[in-house]
Amino acid sequence: MTIKTNKALALGLAAAFLFASLAWAQTQTAAPKGKVNINTATLSDLESLPRIGPKVAQRIVDFRTKNGNFKRIEELMKVQGIGEKIFEQLKDRITVGPETAAK
Numbered sequence: 001m002t003i004k005t006n007k008a009l010a011l012g013l014a015a016a017f018l019f020a021s022l023a024w025a026q027t028q029t030a031a032p033k034g035k036v037n038i039n040t041a042t043l044s045d046l047e048s049l050p051r052i053g054p055k056v057a058q059r060i061v062d063f064r065t066k067n068g069n070f071k072r073i074e075e076l077m078k079v080q081g082i083g084e085k086i087f088e089q090l091k092d093r094i095t096v097g098p099e100t101a102a103k
Contacts, residue, residue, distance in 0.1 A: 035095040039069040
């Protein structure tokens with residue numbers, strides 16, 4: 001191989017690597033900027049949480065439809081598929097809404 005061929009090959013590989021890296025970066029979802037309100041979140045919002053896939057997200061929506069809004073984030077553990085370990089990973093990323101002053 002000549003020097004020109006080596007340079008062209010190296011440049012082509014570098015461009016391919018850069019393109020692949022940018023494509024991969026675009027597929028990654030950014031972490032939510034704030035907490036996810038489990039009383040108002042869409043399926044997509046819920047799926048953005050760690051360890052929550054489409055089935056568990058649907059169970060959360062079904063649970064709140066049947067039982068009303070969550071009053072405390074800990075009530076999320078009543079949903080099938082969410083135990084203490086998963087709740088520990090979620091608790092800092094979820095909310096049930098703004099805090100109200102005690103009367």
